[in-house]
Amino acid sequence: MISFELSEQQKQIKEMTHWFAENEIRPIALEADKLGKVPDEWLQQVNRMGIQLNTSSFSGGKGSSTGKKKREREGNRMGVLATEEMAWGDPAITLSLPGAGLGGPPIESSGTPEQKERFLSIFTTDKPRWGAYALTEPEAGSDASGVRTTARKVDGGYILNGQKIFITNGGRASWVVVFATVDSKLGRAGQRAFVVEKGTPGFSCTKLVKKMGLRANETAELLLEDCFVPTEYLLGGEEFYDSSDSKPSGFQVAMKTFDSTRPIVASMAIGIARAAYEYTLDMVKKEYPKQGKYFYLASEILAEAEEDIQAARLLTWEAAWMADMGIANAKEAAMCKAYAGQMALDVCAKSLELLGPTGLDGHLVEKLFRDVKVFDIFEGTNEIQHLVIARRQYAPFGVRV
Amino acid sequence: MISFQATDEELAFVEVAKDFAKDRIRVLARTSENHLKVKEDLSEEAMELSFLSLELPEAWDGLELPLISQVQILKALSYGDLGIVQGFPSAGDAASLFRCLSEHTELQTIKATYLANTDHPSALVDLTDTEKPFGNTITVRNNNGDYILNGTTEPVRLAQFAETIVVFARDNEDVAVVLLLNDQEWLVEDGDYRIGLLASGLGKLKFNHVSTGKILAKGKEAERLIEKVQTRNYILQAAKQNGLMEAALDYATQYTAERKAFGQEIAKFQGVSFKIAKMAMETRIVNHLIWNAAIKVDEGSFEAFSLALRALHRAHKGVRFVTDAAVQLLGGHGFIQEFPVEKWMRDAQAQVALYGSEREFLARRGAALLEEQGQVSVE
Numbered sequence: 104m105i106s107f108e109l110s111e112q113q114k115q116i117k118e119m120t121h122w123f124a125e126n127e128i129r130p131i132a133l134e135a136d137k138l139g140k141v142p143d144e145w146l147q148q149v150n151r152m153g154i155q156l157n158t159s160s161f162s163g164g165k166g167s168s169t170g171k172k173k174r175e176r177e178g179n180r181m182g183v184l185a186t187e188e189m190a191w192g193d194p195a196i197t198l199s200l201p202g203a204g205l206g207g208p209p210i211e212s213s214g215t216p217e218q219k220e221r222f223l224s225i226f227t228t229d230k231p232r233w234g235a236y237a238l239t240e241p242e243a244g245s246d247a248s249g250v251r252t253t254a255r256k257v258d259g260g261y262i263l264n265g266q267k268i269f270i271t272n273g274g275r276a277s278w279v280v281v282f283a284t285v286d287s288k289l290g291r292a293g294q295r296a297f298v299v300e301k302g303t304p305g306f307s308c309t310k311l312v313k314k315m316g317l318r319a320n321e322t323a324e325l326l327l328e329d330c331f332v333p334t335e336y337l338l339g340g341e342e343f344y345d346s347s348d349s350k351p352s353g354f355q356v357a358m359k360t361f362d363s364t365r366p367i368v369a370s371m372a373i374g375i376a377r378a379a380y381e382y383t384l385d386m387v388k389k390e391y392p393k394q395g396k397y398f399y400l401a402s403e404i405l406a407e408a409e410e411d412i413q414a415a416r417l418l419t420w421e422a423a424w425m426a427d428m429g430i431a432n433a434k435e436a437a438m439c440k441a442y443a444g445q446m447a448l449d450v451c452a453k454s455l456e457l458l459g460p461t462g463l464d465g466h467l468v469e470k471l472f473r474d475v476k477v478f479d480i481f482e483g484t485n486e487i488q489h490l491v492i493a494r495r496q497y498a499p500f501g502v503r504v
Numbered sequence: 505m506i507s508f509q510a511t512d513e514e515l516a517f518v519e520v521a522k523d524f525a526k527d528r529i530r531v532l533a534r535t536s537e538n539h540l541k542v543k544e545d546l547s548e549e550a551m552e553l554s555f556l557s558l559e560l561p562e563a564w565d566g567l568e569l570p571l572i573s574q575v576q577i578l579k580a581l582s583y584g585d586l587g588i589v590q591g592f593p594s595a596g597d598a599a600s601l602f603r604c605l606s607e608h609t610e611l612q613t614i615k616a617t618y619l620a621n622t623d624h625p626s627a628l629v630d631l632t633d634t635e636k637p638f639g640n641t642i643t644v645r646n647n648n649g650d651y652i653l654n655g656t657t658e659p660v661r662l663a664q665f666a667e668t669i670v671v672f673a674r675d676n677e678d679v680a681v682v683l684l685l686n687d688q689e690w691l692v693e694d695g696d697y698r699i700g701l702l703a704s705g706l707g708k709l710k711f712n713h714v715s716t717g718k719i720l721a722k723g724k725e726a727e728r729l730i731e732k733v734q735t736r737n738y739i740l741q742a743a744k745q746n747g748l749m750e751a752a753l754d755y756a757t758q759y760t761a762e763r764k765a766f767g768q769e770i771a772k773f774q775g776v777s778f779k780i781a782k783m784a785m786e787t788r789i790v791n792h793l794i795w796n797a798a799i800k801v802d803e804g805s806f807e808a809f810s811l812a813l814r815a816l817h818r819a820h821k822g823v824r825f826v827t828d829a830a831v832q833l834l835g836g837h838g839f840i841q842e843f844p845v846e847k848w849m850r851d852a853q854a855q856v857a858l859y860g861s862e863r864e865f866l867a868r869r870g871a872a873l874l875e876e877q878g879q880v881s882v883e
Contacts, residue, residue: 105572105795110505180506388874402870403863409873410793410814417792418785421508428509438785486778493777496784500761502769504777 107420110177113184120185123154124192132193135319136470141199150231155202156189179363179423183370187416190374194474195319197371202226204272205482206234206280208360209296213339222278222298235276237267237325238357244269245487247282247357248291252327254283260333261285263297263305266326269481273323274308277301280338281327282357291354296338305330316473358433365436365482366422369443372478373415376447379471380408383454401457408450415443434495441488444479451475514573521580524553525747529584533844536703541665542591547623555581556592557618559599559740561606564618568603571736571798575743579791582747585844586851589744591703596662597628598670600736601682601720604729610684610718614668627666628737629657629709631673632680632730642711644673644681651675651683651719653711656693661858663692663707670720672730680726684718700847700854731809735801738812741859742794742819745852749787749823752830752848756780760833776833783826790815790822810872817865820856827852 109117127149135141189197203210203223210222225232243249252265263283273279278300286293299306310324334341338356387401418439425432451472455462462468479485493504510518528546536542550556558574560566569577582589595602595618605611617624631642642655653671657663668686675681691710721729757780760771770776797811827849831838838845856862 104507104511105509105799106505106507107796107799108505113506175505177505384873398874399867399870402874403866404870405873406814406817406866406870410818410869413796413814414789414793414818417796418788420506421788421792424506424508434784438788441781442785442789486774489778489781490774492781492784493771496757496780497761497771497777500758500771502761502771504771504774 107417109184113177113181116181117184117188120188121191124188128189128192128196132196132319133465133467133470135193135196139313139318140321141196141319146199146201146231150201151228153228154200155226156186156197156200156204176427176429179366179426180420183366183419183423186367186370187374187377190371191378192374193319194371194375194471194478195317197374198271198317198320201231201233203234204276205236205360205364206276206278206298208363209236209280209338209356210234210298212359212363213296213343213356215340215343217335218298218338218340225277233272233276235270235273235279235323236360237270237273237279237281239269240266241268245484248294248354250282250284250294251287252281252283253287254285254295254297254332256285257331260331261295261297261337263299263327263330263332266324268324269312270323270325271481272321273325274311274321279325281325282354283327292352294352294354294357295344296356297332298336298338299327299330299332300336303330303332315476316470317477318473361483362431362433362436363426365440365488366419366426366432368478368482369415369419369422369439372443372447372475373412373419375471375475375478376408376412376415376443376450379447379451379454379468379475380405380412382467383408383457387457404453404457408453411446411450415439415446418442434492437483437488437491437495440482441485441492444475444485444488447475447478448472510576511573514576517573518576518580520553521555521577522583524550524555525581525584529581529588530844533585533588533847534841536585536588536591537847540702541705542588542593542703546588547592550592551621551623556594557599559603559736560595560618561603563606564602564615565621566599566603566618570802571739572795572802575739575746575794575798578740578743579747579750579794582744583751584747585751585847586744586748586855587701587703587847589747590661590701590855591705593623593625593662593665595624595626596666597733597737598626598668600733600740601628601670601729602626603736604732605720608720610720614686624667625662625665625705626668626670627660627662627709628670628733629660629672630730630734631657631671634674634678644671644675644683646675646677646679646681647715649719650715650717651681653683653685653714653716655711657709657711659695659697659706659708659858661701662705663709664694664705666705669709672726672733679723680730681722682720682726682729683716684720685714685716686718688714688716690714697854699857700850700852701858706854706858735809735812738816738860739794739797739801741855742790742797742812742815745819745823745855746787746790746794748848748852748855749783749790749819749826752827752845753780753783753787755845756783756830756833759837770833779829779833783829786822786825790819793818810869813865813869813872816860817862817869820859820862820865823852824856 254261254263278298281297281299284293305328307326308323309326312322391401422432422435422439454468497504557566558569562568645652671683693708697706760776763770793815797815800808800811830845831849837843
């Protein structure tokens with residue numbers, strides 16, 4: 104039956120994350136942006152509370168997210184609900200929360216049981232730890248199949264060489280899922296995903312970049328120089344690539360990851376848009392006249408913003424629902440990401456329009472505007488999402504676009 | 505629990521509707537447009553399949569389906585041709601009123617016609633917005649309990665065929681009234697309609713001192729009733745528009761997958777494929793906002809009216825965009841009548857003109873957001 108009513112568990116997680124966003128995240132949002140980092144003591148404190156952000160689902164309150172009465176899987180829906188609330192509090196801080204981050208989904212989907220145990224069990228409450236996902240390179244962004252980082256097979260493992268850029272939490276991460284090619288002539292089939300641990304000889308963070316927005320969140324450049332990685336750290340193990348007829352590759356691991364992370368990224372964009380909208384609605388209620396041309400102007404702009412937010416949310420819920428149901432959702436994941444990223448920027452711009460010059464001076468919305476632009480870029484640009492949607496649309500006609 | 509899964513019953517009904525749309529409606533679209541009327545045998549088939557009585561109450565031999573089911577079925581039917589769906593001789597926009605007031609004494613003769621399985625087209629005239637330009641030439645005067653109508657309406661769907669007319673109005677004392685006209689004399693101005701929905705019986709209703717004592721509701725009761733009927737109609741119309749959007753999307757997708765230029769399928773040019781992606785997204789968005797509003801109506805939520813405004817606003821915007829994009833993607837072929845998309849674009853524009861101004865919907869929705877707590881609805 105078609106329904107947009109939240110289950111009891113979904114309501115609980117939404118309420119809990121909203122409380123946390125409102126009382127713990129939002130109060131430090133502007134200060135963290137100014138500092139260019141999330142205060143360490145704050146991260147330690149929330150980690151002790153068991154608050155983490157995993158990109159397939161939010162886990163909070165010391166493991167309370169694993170419900171016992173579930174009749175159907177709802178982790179993806181819970182994930183997008185929780186993430187919207189957290190990003191509503193502040194997206195940069197949300198992205199800085201301890202946890203596996205974008206590195207979690209490839210390990211969950213393609214890792215061996217031993218790899219899952221080794222890499223995913225480290226996120227405990229004693230100390231904040233992070234995982235990261237390193238795909239992008241200076242010469243390979245949207246064209247993920249063009250990765251140039253090499254993985255040369257040697258006794259007992261691989262030697263990695265290459266550079267990775269724009270890596271969220273890449274400097275502080277305990278491990279990073281790194282995509283590399285064993286033979287560039289094989290194209291996508293030659294790609295592999297490795298887990299590289301912090302401190303591995305030849306693996307270093309060379310730079311933390313300064314950005315337009317999301318300033319409190321760390322974005323790193325990573326260097327791999329003759330970096331030895333043992334075979335056990337090849338995601339899925341060598342058998343994974345040898346035994347299957349369908350010839351899986353690191354490229355497929357990367358792409359599959361997007362089907363679960365794009366709804367999460369979309370829900371962050373929605374949370375940002377909602378924060379801007381609600382802030383502006385409140386200001387308009389207080390400062391605008393109750394009739395006349397400015398009232399009608401604001402009414403139209405706010406109504407359109409609210410409509411666009413709900414449109415993005417429903418696309419995102421659909422993609423998450425499909426993932427929970429085990430239905431292929433690449434098209435819907437791309438749809439929600441494409442729409443939400445662009446919509447959120449538009450809502451932030453409309454909010455600034457309503458606030459006028461006043462909005463430039465110390466108001467949350469100007470920060471949200473700076474933060475939100477990248478949501479139309481990372482995890483696949485808007486243009487890449489369009490390509491993914493179009494490919495699925497034309498697939499029944501045998502045309503590959 | 506958040507779910508996008510239709511029930512088995514809905515899926516089965518939609519499958520029948522979609523087949524009917526593709527096999528019967530689509531092929532008769534041009535003929536019906538040229539004859540300015542839906543072919544009678546097609547209307548009879550639609551009636552036999554119960555497609556014309558989805559909204560009517562069970563006591564009237566209707567299906568009285570929940571709105572969430574109706575929107576899926578109407579979308580499937582309109583996939584065939586919106587012009588035909590709007591021209592079926594049915595209770596039309598008055599169906600929701602009949603559903604809300606099924607036991608009203610004044611409606612029992614109309615109920616009898618439906619129980620006898622007779623064609624009984626009805627039209628709904630909404631004159632409640634007294635500030636609307638072009639709509640102020642008509643007066644509704646309270647004359648000691650009877651109401652006297654004078655003037656000419658704007659174009660109304662099914663006006664040419666209507667045997668019953670329901671009027672929503674504010675009288676000379678600014679009191680809301682819902683009136684029934686079925687044994688009075690009124691005229692229908694033929695007009696010069698060319699843009700679209702030509703089979704839908706468009707016409708202006710001309711009242712020359714027409715008097716009626718059939719008052720279905722008055723005052724606050726009428727206001728509540730009008731809002732309830734408007735809410736349902738906004739959503740039902742939006743669903744039909746969504747069906748047209750899907751038709752245009754699918755047609756343009758197939759055309760651009762097959763049409764070649766510069767040595768390859770034009771789908772391979774990103775200017776083309778990205779437009780198809782945008783059309784697909786917009787079609788999906790309109791679908792979901794309609795479902796969102798329909799569910800709220802079925803639940804009897806106070807939010808329903810406002811969400812209906814939102815759904816129809818987006819459906820207006822969406823149907824204009826998608827039908828225009830389809831014509832554009834077909835290039836010169838899109839402009840000529842050998843292909844259906846030019847008709848769909850015309851029908852879309854006529855539909856949007858008939859069913860309310862986008863900007864007005866936004867202004868009303870925005871005012872509601874500013875008056876209320878203003879939270880973006882999550883459930």
